[in-house]
Amino acid sequence: MRRNTSITLLSVGHACVDVYQGAVASLVPFFVAERAYSYATVSGMVLAASLLSSVVQPVFGVLTDRRAMPWLLPVSTLLGGVGIALSGVSGSYGLLLLSVAVSGVGVAAYHPESARIARFAGRGSHSAMGWFSTGGNVGFALAPLMVGAVVGAGGLRLTPLLVLPALVGSVLCLPVLRALGRRQAAGGSAAAPPGEDDRTSFVKLSLAVACRSIVFVGLSAFISLYARQRMGDSATAGTVALFVLYLGGAVGSVLGGTLAGRWGRVAVARWAYLVSTGTVAGVVFVPGPAMYLFVALTSVGLYVPFSLQVTLGQDYLPSRVGTASGITLGLAVSVGGLISPVIGSLADATSLRTALTPLILMPSVCWLLFRALPEPPAPHHGTPPDSRTDDTDAPPAPARPAR
Template sequence: MTDTLASRAVDAPSALPTTPSTVASTTQTALPILVMLSVCHLLNDLMQSLLPAIYPLLKQNFSLDFGQIGLITLTFQLTASLLQPVVGIWTDRHPMPWSLATGMGFTLCGLLLLAHADSFPLLLCAAALIGSGSSVFHPESSRVARMASGGRHGFAQSVFQVGGNIGSASGPLLAAFIVMPRGQGSIAWFATAALVAIALLTRIGSWYGAHIGAHRVAARAQRGSGLPRRTVVVTLLVLGVLIFSKYFYLASISSYYTFYLMQKFQLDASNAQLHLFAFLGAVAAGTLIGGPLGDRIGRRYVIWGSILGVLPFTLLLPHANLLWTTVLTIVIGLILSSAFSAIIVYAQELVPGRTGVIAGLFFGFAFGMGGLGAAVLGELADHIGIEAVYALCAWLPAIGLLAWFLPPVGKRAHA
């Protein structure tokens, strides 16, 4: 697939006529659309983050072990990761503005099933439905964000991403104050968020349909990165390994941080969720910083500094007391999260004109690595203990040394 990405540009004819207003939109940042996308990403990831946030509740209600918890996460993440590249490939050739709202409908169904599930297989089905909604939302929304960027690609990707990070951070907080005290059935209250997102995505889909013609013309006019095909393929593989290190480590925090705090520092579930909220809030802040910083200084520097630069803090974390654990996880979230927007835009510049495929591949691979990480680390925690898992994961950011091999691409090739 990477050979195809490296050698082909968008070649499907535009199905829509272009007008002066749509042509102008390719050079102007459509901030209202970016804000609506960010809000939808917030709502989408808020609903998705309820699943890991209620793991302590599900573990108690269904007598689950860590391996089963990891399997729930794996089901969600793999459903999303395997379908996202397929969605990206198809919509590069056949844009579907209505798919955004339709995908959110899958999330709505999964959320309602999660609220009323009474067996482990139904929990897995709910996770799969939520993952299917994600598989449509992320590549298509990333495409619309690039369309609305007006050339400020890192800024647009960060605005889009930060909504998701805020939603991911809010999920555990809402779970602590709403779901944990009231029980599993209260998850159904969040169906309102899905309905609001469907309404907004219908409006975004109308804008998408009206502007896709001009943007596909602009995409066909883009030149390649100028790099040999072999270099492009190797670079995509390096980016994949960097995402592996980032999301395996993030899986150790997002899925098991509450259990780590409860076991090591004897916190109750609600207090542990507040610490997780602090970490995820730092992730949101780092995401907002990373994209514009990449626009300014070059994306390679951001990728390098983000993944490798977090290593000293991850190595200290397993040996810290509660106060310094909180401080270190906030620093880790802030630094590590700045990479993803830069990686997405860097890859889109590496293979111009294949926005959907790149977004689908990298969002999908990120989800897949997060799910695989949750499953593997869950099984490992059952055998060696959660504290030993954190000591082992602390070395993952050392893989960031591979960023040295990323070639310069895009507007800041000199960076």
């Protein structure tokens, strides 16, 4: 199987998993409308989806460093879908939290091993990892459309239909796993020995990822409700805002991988966070439909560093790639989910605008942390990409790995 065929299938599978991360925020307005939940109550859904991820994802990262577990990809994909499918079946808030938590565990178990496999399949290319991350962002973007079409048409009782992407994703990853298994058996996984770990830089990077998580997950949880308030209580306005927020992430991931090949990962991420400080302020304070422009710019700005942070973490901890992937990808979701109930409680006590205002500071903190990070040399993964004959179907103008 050609390299880019593998990356394409993994990217689509990633979309089928991350649609369930986006589905949690997409379901919030429907639970508010059908069950009259408060801001603090619905933010508990986001917390339930994120709480176990904050522990489970790094744990699976450690496990995949000790032993490859490719079977996690189809199993965790199904688990993520089943949890969301069951979320609207029962009227019990406790069962709702349990089902969303099950989905969160499935999504958390998927990411460390899938990132390891994507790195191996893409042979260390930042561009390949960017396309893999883009798949997840497309899944995020499709979530509000999928939930709106299914739940908007028939109410929460139709959530079992939302399991369909999980069925597709679990099937798509199977040929990739078989092909990579044959490649490993033939000795295709040979690579240079891992370099020395830079724990200090990895800690700084993790703090930046956590701050990014707070602003992005915070916006994801409440941007739909905020847009509905700003646009005359229009349900369509809320769905569009969430769709734009997620779709911009797909653009940002591809753009980040391309720019990093020219200017380096650290520099590109640093400037992206500096720009995001202003765009988040625009989301909160600019009135009228212009808010959508700032939502799009914020999404692009926050996602330009996303795949770059994954490969940076892997290069800062080259001896523990699974652990690095589990922590960077886990923090990208879990920390923001832990803070969401605080935002919800503040919104109940004051207003959504007041509760969202502190998010403006988070990209600035990321910018300061990235100013202290070095650009690590990207390790070689076997034969340089330019010398292979299996890259003929590569995406246009792939960026070279930063050295």
